Amino acid sequence: MYNPQSLRAEEFIDHDEIMSTLEFADKHCGDAAFIDGILDKARLRKGLDHREAATLLSCTLPEKTAALYALAEQIKKDFYGNRIVLFAPLYLSNYCVNSCLYCPYHRQNRHMPRKKLSQEDIVAEVTALQDMGHKRLAIEAGEDPAMNPLEYILESIATIYSVRHRNGSIRRVNVNIAATTVEDYRKLKEAQIGTYILFQETYHKESYARLHPAGPKHDYAWHTEAMDRAMQGGIDDVGLGVLFGLESWRYEFTALLMHAEHLEAVHGVGPHTISVPRVKKADGIDPGSFDNGLDDDIFARICACIRLAVPYTGMIISTRESQAVREKVIRLGVSQISGASRTSVGGYADPTPEDEDSAQFDVSDRRSLDEVVAWLMGMDFIPSFCTACYRQGRTGDRFMSLCKSGQILNCCHPNALMTLKEYLEDYASPDTRALGEALIARELEKVPSAHVREIARRNIAAIAQGKRDFRF
Numbered sequence: 001m002y003n004p005q006s007l008r009a010e011e012f013i014d015h016d017e018i019m020s021t022l023e024f025a026d027k028h029c030g031d032a033a034f035i036d037g038i039l040d041k042a043r044l045r046k047g048l049d050h051r052e053a054a055t056l057l058s059c060t061l062p063e064k065t066a067a068l069y070a071l072a073e074q075i076k077k078d079f080y081g082n083r084i085v086l087f088a089p090l091y092l093s094n095y096c097v098n099s100c101l102y103c104p105y106h107r108q109n110r111h112m113p114r115k116k117l118s119q120e121d122i123v124a125e126v127t128a129l130q131d132m133g134h135k136r137l138a139i140e141a142g143e144d145p146a147m148n149p150l151e152y153i154l155e156s157i158a159t160i161y162s163v164r165h166r167n168g169s170i171r172r173v174n175v176n177i178a179a180t181t182v183e184d185y186r187k188l189k190e191a192q193i194g195t196y197i198l199f200q201e202t203y204h205k206e207s208y209a210r211l212h213p214a215g216p217k218h219d220y221a222w223h224t225e226a227m228d229r230a231m232q233g234g235i236d237d238v239g240l241g242v243l244f245g246l247e248s249w250r251y252e253f254t255a256l257l258m259h260a261e262h263l264e265a266v267h268g269v270g271p272h273t274i275s276v277p278r279v280k281k282a283d284g285i286d287p288g289s290f291d292n293g294l295d296d297d298i299f300a301r302i303c304a305c306i307r308l309a310v311p312y313t314g315m316i317i318s319t320r321e322s323q324a325v326r327e328k329v330i331r332l333g334v335s336q337i338s339g340a341s342r343t344s345v346g347g348y349a350d351p352t353p354e355d356e357d358s359a360q361f362d363v364s365d366r367r368s369l370d371e372v373v374a375w376l377m378g379m380d381f382i383p384s385f386c387t388a389c390y391r392q393g394r395t396g397d398r399f400m401s402l403c404k405s406g407q408i409l410n411c412c413h414p415n416a417l418m419t420l421k422e423y424l425e426d427y428a429s430p431d432t433r434a435l436g437e438a439l440i441a442r443e444l445e446k447v448p449s450a451h452v453r454e455i456a457r458r459n460i461a462a463i464a465q466g467k468r469d470f471r472f
C-alpha cells in the first residue's frame with residue numbers, strides 16, 4: 001500500500017501507485033485544459049505532486065511544451081537568479097565489490113587497473129583542483145568495506161579540508177558513497193560533509209535486482225531507505241538521483257518525485273539536490289544495451305518538469321553531458337554543474353589523457369574550468385564558487401527558509417560575486433578576467449539592499465587587495 005510516510009521502501013515507492021500514476025498521466029496528458037490547470041498550480045511556485053508532474057511530462061501538445069519551458073525558465077530565474085554553482089568530482093578509489101551491470105567498477109572487471117588514493121595522492125589531487133580554482137568537491141568511491149572503509153573516507157575528507165595551496169582551499173566536500181548505517185552517516189556529518197549524494201540508479205525493484213546481481217548494493221530496501229538513515233544520522237542535505245537510461249524514464253521520474261515527497265513527509269525537508277545523470281559508454285559498458293535511452297528533448301523535458309515540481313531543490317548536471325545539452329538545461333532549471341572533471345582515480349594530478357580503461361565513464365564536456373567559467377559568463381550566468389550556506393549552518397529547512405524568505409538576492413547573489421572575484425584574481429585567464437570584472441560590476445547593482453550592496457562592494461575591493469573568504 002502506498003504510504004509516503006512509511007519508512008519501508010516498498011511503501012513509499014509503491015509500484016502500483018507508480019503504474020496508476022502513469023495511467024492517470026496517459027488519460028489526461030492530451031487534455032489542454034487539464035494541463036493548463038497544472039501549469040497554473042506550478043505558477044504558484046509551491047511545486048507539483050508526482051501525479052501532476054508525470055502528466056505534464058507526458059504531454060506532447062506543442063503549445064503546452066512551450067509554456068512548460070517558459071515557466072521552468074522563469075522559476076529558475078526567480079529561485080536561483082542567474083547563478084550556477086561549480087564543483088568537481090574527486091574519485092578516491094575504484095575498488096568495488098558490487099556487480100552493477102552499467103558500471104565499469106563492477107568486480108568482474110578484471111582488466112580495469114584498480115587504484116585507491118593514498119593521503120599523499122589526495123594532497124596532490126586537491127592541489128591540482130585548487131590550482132584550477134575549485135572550492136567544492138564531490139568525492140566518489142566504489143563500495144569495498146575492506147579497501148574503502150568509512151575510516152578511509154573520513155581520513156580523506158579531513159585531508160581534503162586540510163590542504164592549503166596558495167590562496168586555495170576546499171570549502172565544501174559532498175559525498176557520493178554507497179548506502180551505509182545511521183552510525184556511519186553520523187560520522188560523516190561530524191566530518192562536516194556538505195550534501196550526502198546517493199543515486200537510486202533505478203526505482204524499479206525487479207530491474208534493480210537484475211542490474212545489481214550481487215554485492216551489498218543488491219539489497220533494494222537498504223539502498224532506497226539510505227536517505228532516511230542519513231537524515232536520522234543528522235545529515236539534512238541529501239541529494240537524490242536516477243541513472244536515466246536503465247529503466248523507463250516516466251517510471252523513474254514519478255518514483256523520484258515520490259521519494260522527494262516521502263522525505264518531506266517524514267523529515268519535514270525535501271532533497272537538497274536532484275542529479276540527472278544518463279548512462280554513458282564506459283569500459284565494457286554499452287548504454288544501448290539497456291534499451292531505455294532517452295533523447296535530448298525528453299531529457300530537457302524531465303529537467304523542466306523537475307524544476308516545476310520541486311522549485312526549492314537544486315538540480316545538478318555533470319560533464320557526462322555535452323556543452324550543447326548543458327546549455328539547454330541550464331536555462332530550464334539546472335543550478336549546479338561540474339567543470340573540468342576527471343573520472344579516473346588520480347586523474348587531476350596526472351595530466352595524461354584518461355584512457356577508457358580507467359575512467360568511470362566517458363566525459364562529453366572536456367573543457368577547462370576557465371573555459372567553462374568564460375562560457376557561462378558569455379551566456380550571462382554568474383559562475384559561483386559559493387559554499388556559504390552550510391558553513392553558516394544554513395542546511396536542511398534553514399536553507400529552505402532562506403529560499404522562501406526571498407532573501408536570496410541579498411545573500412546568494414553577493415556571495416556568488418565575491419567568490420567569482422576570488423576566482424578571477426587567483427586563477428582566470430586575462431580574457432576571462434575581463435569578462436568577469438564587467439559582469440561583477442553589472443550584477444552588484446542587482447543586490448536589493450543598499451547596505452548589503454555596500455558591504456559586498458567593500459569585500460570585493462578587499463579581495464583585489466589579497467583578502468579571501470568573505471560570506472553572508
Ligand code: SAM
Nearest residue numbers: 102103141142143177178199243279280282361
Ligand atoms: N559506489 C557508490 C554507490 O554505489 O552509490 C557511488 C559512487 S559511483 C562512483 C557514482 C555513480 O556513477 C553511480 O551511482 C552511478 O549512477 C554512476 N555511474 C556508474 N556507471 C555509469 C555509467 N556507465 N554512466 C554514467 N554514470 C554511471
